[in-house]
Each structure stands twice: as C-alpha cells, then as structure tokens.
Amino acid sequence: MKAIRRAASLAAALLLAGCAVLQPGTPPEPSRNTAVLALLDKAQAQSSAGQLEAADASLERALRIEPRNPFLWQELARVRLGQGQYRQAENLAAKSNALAGEDKRLRAENWRLIGQARSRRGDQKGAQAAFERAKGE
Amino acid sequence: MAKRRRPKKRFLISFALAGALLAAAYTVYLDFTVRARFEGKRFALPARVYARPLELYPGLQLSPAELITELALLDYREAPQPREPGTYHWSSDALDLTTRPFVFADGPQEAAALRVEFAEGQVSALIDRGDGQSLQLARLEPALIGGIYPGKNEDRVLVKLDDVPGHLVDALIAVEDRRFFSHHGIDPRGIARAVIATASGDGVQGGSTLTQQLVKNFYLTAERTLRRKFTEMVMAVLLEAHYSKEEILETYLNEVYLGQDGNRGIHGFGLAAPFFFDKPLSRLDISEAALLVGMLKGPTYFSPRSHPKRALERRNLVLAQMAETGVITEQQWRSARATSLGVVARPSRGTSPYPAFLNLAYRQLMRDYRDEDLRSEGLQIFTTLDPRVQHSAESALSKRLARLEKNRGMKTGTLQGALLVTSTQNAEVQAVVGGRDPRFEGFNRALDAQRPIGSLIKPVVYLTALQEPQSYTLATLLDDSPLVLQQPGTDDWAPLNYDKEFHGEVSLRAALVNSYNVPTARLGLALGVPRVMANLRRLGIERELPEHASSLLGSNALSPLEVTEVYQTIAGDGFRTPLRAIRAVLTAEGEPLQSYPLNVEQEIEAAPLYLLTAAMQDVVREGTARELGAYLPADLEIAGKTGTTDDFRDSWFAGFTGDRLGVVWVGRDDNGPTGLTGASGAMTVWADMMAGLNPAPLILPEPENIERVWIDPVSGLLSDEGCRDAVELPFISGSAPTEAAPCGPRSLGGSIKGWFERTFGR
Numbered sequence: 001m002k003a004i005r006r007a008a009s010l011a012a013a014l015l016l017a018g019c020a021v022l023q024p025g026t027p028p029e030p031s032r033n034t035a036v037l038a039l040l041d042k043a044q045a046q047s048s049a050g051q052l053e054a055a056d057a058s059l060e061r062a063l064r065i066e067p068r069n070p071f072l073w074q075e076l077a078r079v080r081l082g083q084g085q086y087r088q089a090e091n092l093a094a095k096s097n098a099l100a101g102e103d104k105r106l107r108a109e110n111w112r113l114i115g116q117a118r119s120r121r122g123d124q125k126g127a128q129a130a131f132e133r134a135k136g137e
Numbered sequence: 138m139a140k141r142r143r144p145k146k147r148f149l150i151s152f153a154l155a156g157a158l159l160a161a162a163y164t165v166y167l168d169f170t171v172r173a174r175f176e177g178k179r180f181a182l183p184a185r186v187y188a189r190p191l192e193l194y195p196g197l198q199l200s201p202a203e204l205i206t207e208l209a210l211l212d213y214r215e216a217p218q219p220r221e222p223g224t225y226h227w228s229s230d231a232l233d234l235t236t237r238p239f240v241f242a243d244g245p246q247e248a249a250a251l252r253v254e255f256a257e258g259q260v261s262a263l264i265d266r267g268d269g270q271s272l273q274l275a276r277l278e279p280a281l282i283g284g285i286y287p288g289k290n291e292d293r294v295l296v297k298l299d300d301v302p303g304h305l306v307d308a309l310i311a312v313e314d315r316r317f318f319s320h321h322g323i324d325p326r327g328i329a330r331a332v333i334a335t336a337s338g339d340g341v342q343g344g345s346t347l348t349q350q351l352v353k354n355f356y357l358t359a360e361r362t363l364r365r366k367f368t369e370m371v372m373a374v375l376l377e378a379h380y381s382k383e384e385i386l387e388t389y390l391n392e393v394y395l396g397q398d399g400n401r402g403i404h405g406f407g408l409a410a411p412f413f414f415d416k417p418l419s420r421l422d423i424s425e426a427a428l429l430v431g432m433l434k435g436p437t438y439f440s441p442r443s444h445p446k447r448a449l450e451r452r453n454l455v456l457a458q459m460a461e462t463g464v465i466t467e468q469q470w471r472s473a474r475a476t477s478l479g480v481v482a483r484p485s486r487g488t489s490p491y492p493a494f495l496n497l498a499y500r501q502l503m504r505d506y507r508d509e510d511l512r513s514e515g516l517q518i519f520t521t522l523d524p525r526v527q528h529s530a531e532s533a534l535s536k537r538l539a540r541l542e543k544n545r546g547m548k549t550g551t552l553q554g555a556l557l558v559t560s561t562q563n564a565e566v567q568a569v570v571g572g573r574d575p576r577f578e579g580f581n582r583a584l585d586a587q588r589p590i591g592s593l594i595k596p597v598v599y600l601t602a603l604q605e606p607q608s609y610t611l612a613t614l615l616d617d618s619p620l621v622l623q624q625p626g627t628d629d630w631a632p633l634n635y636d637k638e639f640h641g642e643v644s645l646r647a648a649l650v651n652s653y654n655v656p657t658a659r660l661g662l663a664l665g666v667p668r669v670m671a672n673l674r675r676l677g678i679e680r681e682l683p684e685h686a687s688s689l690l691g692s693n694a695l696s697p698l699e700v701t702e703v704y705q706t707i708a709g710d711g712f713r714t715p716l717r718a719i720r721a722v723l724t725a726e727g728e729p730l731q732s733y734p735l736n737v738e739q740e741i742e743a744a745p746l747y748l749l750t751a752a753m754q755d756v757v758r759e760g761t762a763r764e765l766g767a768y769l770p771a772d773l774e775i776a777g778k779t780g781t782t783d784d785f786r787d788s789w790f791a792g793f794t795g796d797r798l799g800v801v802w803v804g805r806d807d808n809g810p811t812g813l814t815g816a817s818g819a820m821t822v823w824a825d826m827m828a829g830l831n832p833a834p835l836i837l838p839e840p841e842n843i844e845r846v847w848i849d850p851v852s853g854l855l856s857d858e859g860c861r862d863a864v865e866l867p868f869i870s871g872s873a874p875t876e877a878a879p880c881g882p883r884s885l886g887g888s889i890k891g892w893f894e895r896t897f898g899r
Contacts, residue, residue, distance in 0.1 A: 035194030038273040056734055057243040060563070060720075061192065063735070067562035067796060068838075076735065091712070091737050098710045098743050101838050 182515030283489025493571030515725030650760035661689030677702030711741030779815030788818030
C-alpha cells in the first residue's frame with residue numbers, strides 16, 4: 001500500500017515537475033535545477049529497486065548542488081528508514097522540516113516519516129504525537 | 138681392501154644423497170619464497186587520495202578559466218580534436234573535452250565526449266558530443282591529491298606491459314640485458330664475465346640479467362657476496378620457470394627505483410614518467426624513454442634535475458646502444474640525440490600539494506583503518522577537498538598576511554594563520570590551510586594550534602540565554618556597568634569592554650552585535666558557566682575544558698578545527714554533522730569498502746538558533762564585522778563573529794554564507810601580540826577568500842514559532858514601525874514584550890506620532 005502511495009506520489013511529483021511551467025499554482029516542484037531533478041529521479045529509482053546505498057549516493061550528489069533543498073533531505077530520510085536507521089530517519093526528516101518553510105504538504109510528510117521511524121523503534125506514543133502533527137499541518 | 142672400500146663408497150653415496158637432499162630442500166625453500174612473494178603482494182601500494190570530482194550541470198557558477206584550471210589539475214592536454222580521453226579544446230564559446238573512464242564509489246563511469254557552453258559566468262548547456270543530446274549532469278574524474286605511503290615512502294603507479302611504449306622496452310633490453318628473451322634467468326656469458334672480473338680481484342660485479350636484478354630488488358639485500366650471487370641465480374632460474382617473460386618484465390618495470398621527491402621515493406616507470414615529463418608513460422617518446430632507462434644505473438648520480446649534463450650523456454649512450462642493436466633507425470637516433478632532456482621543472486611536492494588537508498583525511502581514516510593497510514593496500518580514498526576553494530583559501534591567507542605585515546610595518550614572516558572551509562549543510566571539509574606556506578608538511582595550525590578563542594565563545598553564551606525564551610529575548614536589557622567577581626582563592630575578576638567604557642543598559646542583541654564583554658560575562662554568570670560549557674559540547678567540542686568565569690569570554694584554547702565543529706552546528710541550523718573529509722573508500726580493485734553517509738543530529742532547537750543567527754547577521758550588518766561590507770555585498774546576509782584576545786595575540790573570524798562556513802585564525806607562533814583585532818586580521822583573510830567563490834546569500838528558513846515585533850531598543854519595550862529608532866526583531870512566539878514604550882502601539886502619543894510619521898514621513 002505504502003509502496004503504491006509512494007510510487008503514486010513519485011509519479012505525481014515527476015508529472016508536476018514536467019508540467020509546472022504549464023500549470024501555475026500547482027505545488028512547488030522539488031527543484032528548478034535539472035541536474036538535481038535527474039539525481040532525485042535516479043535516487044528514487046534506486047530506492048524502488050532496493051539499492052539504498054546507491055540511492056544515498058545519488059541524493060548526496062544532489063545535496064551538494066542544492067544543500068538547502070528540503071525535498072532531498074526528506075528523500076534521504078526515507079532511504080534511512082528503509083535502511084532501518086530510524087533515529088537518523090527522524091533527524092533527517094526534522095532537518096527537512098527546518099528547511100521546508102511554508103510548505104505544509106512537505107512538513108506533513110516529514111511528520112509522517114518521523115511517526116513511522118518512531119513507531120518502528122518502538123516509541124508508539126511519540127509516533128502518535130508525530131502523526132497528530134502531520135494531520136495538523 | 139675391497140671390503141674396506143665398500144663402506145667408504147656407501148658413505149660417499151649417502152653423503153652425496155644427503156647433500157642433494159639438502160640442496161633440493163634449499164631449492165624448494167627458495168622456490169617457495171620466490172612464488173609466495175611474486176604471487177602475493179608484489180608491491181606495497183600507497184593509498185591514493187582524490188579530491189572531490191567536479192560535477193558539471195547547467196546553472197553551475199563556473200567560468201571557462203576555472204574549468205581549464207580544473208582540467209590542468211587532471212593533466213588534460215589541449216588538442217585540436219579532443220577525441221582522446223583527457224583532452225580538451227577551447228573555442229570562442231564552448232569547451233569540448235573527453236573525460237577519462239573512472240571507477241567512482243557508486244560505480245564505473247565511461248569516458249564521455251562533452252561540450253560545455255558558458256554564459257554569464259555559468260555553465261549554460263552541457264552536450265554529449267556523441268549524439269548531440271543535451272545532458273543534465275556530467276562528472277569529471279577527481280584529481281589525485283596525494284598518497285599515504287609505505288614506511289619507506291615508496292610511491293608508484295602500476296602499469297601493464299601493454300601500456301608501456303615499445304621503445305622503452307627496447308631501450309631497456311638493449312642496455313641492461315640483450316638476451317633477456319632467450320635466456321632462462323641467468324646469462325652464462327654474463328656470468329663468465331662476472332666470474333673473471335671477480336677472480337681478477339675487481340670485486341663481485343655485473344652480469345645480472347633483468348630477472349636477477351628483479352630478484353635482488355625483491356628479495357635480497359644489497360650485500361655483495363658470492364653466496365648471495367649464487368642464491369640470486371637460483372632464484373632467477375626458478376622465477377623464470379614459473380612465470381612468463383612478460384610477467385617478469387612487467388614486474389621489473391613497476392619495481393625499479395628511479396628517483397626521489399622530497400621524502401617520497403619514485404618507484405616504477407609508471408610514476409617516473411609523470412614525475413619527470415608530466416605525462417603518462419604511454420606517451421613517452423624515444424629520447425624520454427632512453428633517459429629513464431639510462432637512469433637505472435644510478436638514479437641520483439644520473440638525475441636529470443640535479444645533473445643534467447651527466448644525464449644527457451648517459452641518455453645519448455643509451456640511444457647509441459639502441460641504434461647499435463637496431464631497435465631504432467639511424468634517422469631516429471639522430472633526431473632523438475638532438476632533443477633536449479625535456480624534463481619539466483617543478484617544485485618538490487613531497488607527498489601531497491595539500492599536506493594540511495591530507496593530514497585531516499589521514500586522521501579521519503585512522504578511526505577505521507590500520508596504518509599499515511593505508512600504506513600498502515592501494516586503497517582509493519575519495520575526499521571532500523575542493524581544489525578551487527583550497528586555492529582561494531591558500532592565496533587569501535598568504536597574500537593577506539604579507540600585506541598586513543607590510544601595511545603595519547611588521548617584520549616579514551612573523552604573522553601566521555590557519556583556516557578551514559566547510560559546506561554548511563553537509564559538513565564536508567572543502568579546504569584546510571595549516572599555515573602561510575601551504576606546501577609545508579610540518580606543524581598544521583588548522584588542526585594542532587590551540588589558541589584562546591576570545592569572543593568566538595559569545596554566540597554560545599547568547600544561545601544558552603535564548604533557549605530560555607521566558608527569561609531572555611533579543612530585546613532583553615542587559616546590565617553593562619562595572620562588574621567585579623570575587624571568588625575565594627582567586628584574584629578578583631573585573632572584565633572590561635574593548636572600548637574600556639560601560640554602556641549602561643544594552644539589549645542582548647546589541648551586546649552580541651558590539652561584542653561587549655561585561656554584559657556577556659554577567660549574562661553567562663547568571664546562566665551558569667557549566668550550562669554554557671555544556672552547550673559548547675553539544676555544539677561539537679568533544680573534550681573536557683576547564684570551566685572558569687573567564688571561559689565566558691573565551692579564555693579556553695581551541696584549535697581552528699574545533700571552532701569549525703562548533704560553528705558548523707550553528708551554520709547547519711542546529712543540526713550537528715561531524716566534519717567529514719572522506720566520502721568513500723574503495724579497494725585497489727575498485728570494490729566499495731566503506732562509505733561515510735551523511736548523518737545529522739538535531740542538537741539545538743530551531744527557534745533559539747534562528748534568533749542567534751539573525752543577531753550574527755547583525756554583527757556583520759552593523760556590528761564588529763561591519764567592515765566586511767567593504768569586501769562583500771550586503772545582500773549576502775552573512776552571519777559571523779569576530780574574536781580578539783588579550784593584547785591582540787589572536788585574531789579570529791568565523792562566518793558563514795548560504796553555502797560555506799569559514800573559520801580563520803591569525804596570530805604568531807611565539808604567541809606575541811600582533812596588533813590585529815578579529816576584524817582587521819582574520820576577517821580580511823576570510824573576506825578575500827570568500828570573494829573569489831561566488832558565495833550564496835544566507836536566507837534563513839524561519840521556524841514556525843517565530844514572530845516579528847517592532848521594539849524600542851532603548852527600553853526593550855513594544856514599539857511601532859513608525860517610531861524613532863524602532864527595530865523589527867524576531868521572537869519565539871509568546872516571548873515578545875507586552876508592555877509598550879511611549880511610542881508603542883497602545884500608547885496615545887505613540888499612535889498619533891506614529892500616524893504622523895507614517896503619513897508625512899520623518
């Protein structure tokens with residue numbers, strides 16, 4: 001289910017990235033830099049193929065180009081979640097939040113990631129609080 | 138009689154048998170040694186250390202000149218048709234190049250023929266010259282910046298026989314061992330010559346085949362006895378029995394010693410070619426090959442750098458022997474003989490052009506690897522060094538220090554300095570300069586000089602206060618009147634401000650912006666020294682420091698590296714990432730061994746850190762670092778802090794833009810006074826360095842619980858936009874003052890006055 005949702009949101013993001021020029025008013029695309037978009041794309045493909053270390057490397061390349069891009073930090077949090085590094089996932093999602101500014105959608109997703117990370121390391125109460133924050137965004 | 142002879146005969150037979158057995162056992166032993174050494178680790182291969190690879194993409198801030206500088210670092214050469222890997226060609230509007238294939242930590246990358254177009258100081262387009270398609274991204278191979286060498290500091294670049302020019306092999310055979318391809322490890326005629334020479338009292342000498350020379354280099358000491366000579370011959374025969382001529386020759390070419398570069402021994406032709414001619418072995422011409430082969434006889438005696446005349450004679454002798462054996466034509470001989478030595482002049486680079494950075498990388502590697510593995514396994518180390526940033530940092534430091542000395546009438550060479558540059562978000566170390574001579578391999582001030590940090594501690598004191606929004610905000614008034622701290626057993630402590638004045642009541646923001654000592658000390662004492670020091674540890678200092686009242690004004694000594702750790706966490710929005718000099722390590726074969734993934738740890742909440750950073754931007758806008766405006770545009774919104782210690786012994790500046798953090802220390806090795814403040818010394822170095830790097834503006838993301846309120850700075854109370862001197866300050870939600878100043882929004886006079894001023898201007 002999650003995979004489908006992720007794939008759907010990925011597809012949506014890519015579609016939006018492609019159509020952003022045509023459709024003003026749509027949520028912001030992850031970047032205006034085509035190199036960053038290409039690397040994010042690659043990282044997401046690597047993630048779906050289970051190549052998490054490769055995805056990590058691609059995201060770090062992208063982050064060197066746009067170090068303050070919250071979408072990249074969020075994707076890195078997702079990779080760490082997949083790697084079972086829950087505390088890191090939580091910290092990286094928090095980092096994404098710190099850079100997210102007004103983007104409520106992004107913040108909500110970060111709180112969901114934080115919730116998942118907490119839940120998987122057994123902190124159900126903390127997870128619940130994070131999911132509440134996600135709803136509140 | 139016959140009876141008697143029998144036992145003697147039997148004895149002789151058994152003696153002979155035992156002898157044969159012993160000889161056989163010895164041979165088996167030698168055989169085992171030869172094979173084990175040849176099969177196993179033939180060479181101790183130093184770890185090779187690479188800079189970051191340059192990523193090219195449309196929108197990258199990069200001039201054609203900067204790209205060409207990078208290509209020079211990679212030994213690219215100009216060619217009218219740059220089809221070969223490692224070549225480029227610049228035409229009026231674009232740079233065509235062909236990259237070399239390279240194995241990165243994330244996999245191999247093929248050679249690519251690219252066209253890079255530029256516009257307005259940026260890369261405007263990137264095109265694959267193969268199919269004409271535009272590309273989003275291309276990565277150049279990284280520059281080799283040094284090695285971590287075996288104990289004897291042997292360096293080599295392994296080559297395959299196929300990559301060795303034929304004329305080099307021809308020269309070698311002609312001079313050293315003409316019957317190499319026909320003998321079986323030893324050359325009887327050579328031995329005969331050697332025996333006669335030895336017997337006639339000329340000492341043990343000559344007659345060695347290439348195989349014997351290899352054996353000698355490989356397994357034996359320089360001892361010259363007949364027994365050693367015999368062992369050498371047996372081993373040479375054994376080597377030939379097991380391995381092909383090609384394998385032996387290839388190993389020989391990689392083994393031999395050919396020169397010295399500072400403390401680094403140059404081994405093998407693969408390294409000697411770039412060392413002497415600045416080009417790969419495959420591209421050596423006949424005369425160059427002959428020169429190297431000639432040097433084998435005595436690399437120091439025939440060194441073309443120290444003894445060019447001798448080297449030239451020796452080279453011509455080699456050329457003559459090549460002509461004599463017919464491997465070159467008469468014509469080739471004539472023209473080769475007429476060329477100059479062709480050796481490039483270059484300063485000794487020792488083990489790296491960036492010893493201070495390599496030093497940091499080595500220390501980080503030592504956490505995960507054994508020293509001997511770093512020096513022998515041929516590991517490939519991918520670092521974060523950015524040569525462009527490094528060069529900018531080096532030249533800023535050395536030029537500015539020379540200028541400061543000149544302008545202030547100081548003795549030349551008395552000032553020293555160090556600096557580090559990192560990227561603010563991922564904590565990669567882009568440059569390390571350990572002193573004004575960046576090539577010097579000795580004392581690395583960036584890592585090892587520990588100096589009192591003075592006012593660089595203040596942001597930590599103020600951060601500790603701002604973490605208590607119910608007690609402290611940027612508008613809180615602090616007491617700047619004489620302070621005497623009396624503690625039993627110590628002298629009274631009475632800190633003074635830099636201007637030797639007291640300013641009455643000053644806002645917390647103003648106290649930081651103007652770097653006032655007295656209110657800082659009073660604030661720190663109210664908060665408690667241990668709490669401030671605990672925050673310093675959270676920000677990145679891992680060792681225990683003495684905790685005194687004077688710690689609040691920076692009496693503790695830290696290295697520039699440690700200061701960078703602390704400011705890294707501030708520049709990284711409160712997220713701590715230990716500084717990283719290494720990205721990944723691969724084995725000699727290109728297998729990933731270890732990566733150092735980006736990890737962050739939130740140490741400081743977003744809101745207080747935001748307030749602190751906003752105040753540090755004011756330090757540059759209007760405070761002790763305002764002179765920075767003379768060097769860099771104001772819209773970069775740089776955040777920074779100056780630091781000056783007693784009697785002007787240490788001059789510090791730590792500051793960050795949207796993308797980079799730089800920490801600079803300037804002072805003297807003998808700890809004498811320099812007369813420099815943080816602003817007049819270290820900050821000018823920082824400014825020169827950043828000016829060359831297209832800094833990104835620092836646009837702080839505002840945390841959600843921040844509100845902006847107009848404040849009367851004198852009273853610290855609520856004011857209004859139109860009121861005189863009112864400033865708009867950020868507050869953590871709910872912490873802003875509620876009481877209004879006379880011109881505040883809820884005061885009658887204020888609202889009328891405010892309305893008046895808004896309507897008619899001031």
